[in-house]
Amino acid sequence: MFKALSEETRVRIVGLLTGGERCVCDLVAILNLPQSTISRHLTILKNAGWVASRRKGVWMYYRLAETKNPLHQGLLAAFRANLPSVKALAADRKKMAAYLKSKPAAGCD
Amino acid sequence: MFKALSEETRVRIVGLLTGGERCVCDLVAILNLPQSTISRHLTILKNAGWVASRRKGVWMYYRLAETKNPLHQGLLAAFRANLPSVKALAADRKKMAAYLKSKPAAGCD
DNA sequence: TTCTAATATCCGGAAAAGCGGATGGATGCA
DNA sequence: TGCATCCATCCGCTTTTCCGGATATTAGAA
Secondary structure, eight states: OOGGGSSHHHHHHHHHHTTOOEEHHHHHHHHTOOHHHHHHHHHHHHHTTSEEEEEETTEEEEEEOOOOOHHHHHHHHHHHHHGGGOGGGHHHHHHHHHHHHTHHHHSOO | OOGGGSSHHHHHHHHHHTTOOEEHHHHHHHHTOOHHHHHHHHHHHHHTTSEEEEEETTEEEEEEOOOOOHHHHHHHHHHHHHGGGOGGGHHHHHHHHHHHHTHHHHSOO
16 A cells, blocks of 8 residues: 555656546657556555556546545645645646647647 | 665664653664664664654664655545554554563663 | 547556665774 | 663665566557
8 A cells, every 4th residue: 555655657657647537648748758668557556555547548647545544544634635746746737738729730639 | 765765674763662652772672683784774764764763861862753755645634544554563552562561671661 | 329528547668665684984992 | 990781873685666668558540
């Protein structure tokens, strides 16, 4: 559960997902890392219960997962409340905002 | 910050410290691991800001650290609220309770 | 069915983290 | 000052994790 958050890229992903559901291609574009790397991190987050996924056509959308584990709920609440103002993640949020505006031209709907 | 919690022993230490301040020898007794291992983990937790220490004579007492980082505060609150009921940590708590009773005979005050 | 695009998994090598005995430093007491 | 105890750090070794190109899988469109 904590091990899944022990890697910077995975925390960045969780940070981005506090902004809502995103597909893998979005994350690849923002994080600027190989697709295989992003996908591997998403699998780890999913196995740990931090995120859930939904298929829509060819695209997989990932979001923060709902859970019944009280500790997990508490931590998620802390994330939703505080991650959006963490400085270290500001660049990602900014990039995502710009990306979302130009998205219709970019690809996945 | 999260990396420091990515190791089971360190989570167990945080779990034990939700019960209050403990000295290194207490933790060595409960966790049944070499002193150097415990000390190394404590250093990591301290550098990450999760715990603080206080010297009393020859003994070093460790406790959960107070912090002004909002995210950190939120996570810590979730720990204090929920770790005490996490099953995986029950054995440690039980052992600590028994240990504390017999402590006057055991050593550090 | 065939092709294309999005995503997941595989795999060999590199990097990081963990381990614990040995050692060193600090403190209190005689 | 000498000694004993508690704790922190060092160091060689083992284990785990990460990386990313290559490959496999899946869904939709032609």
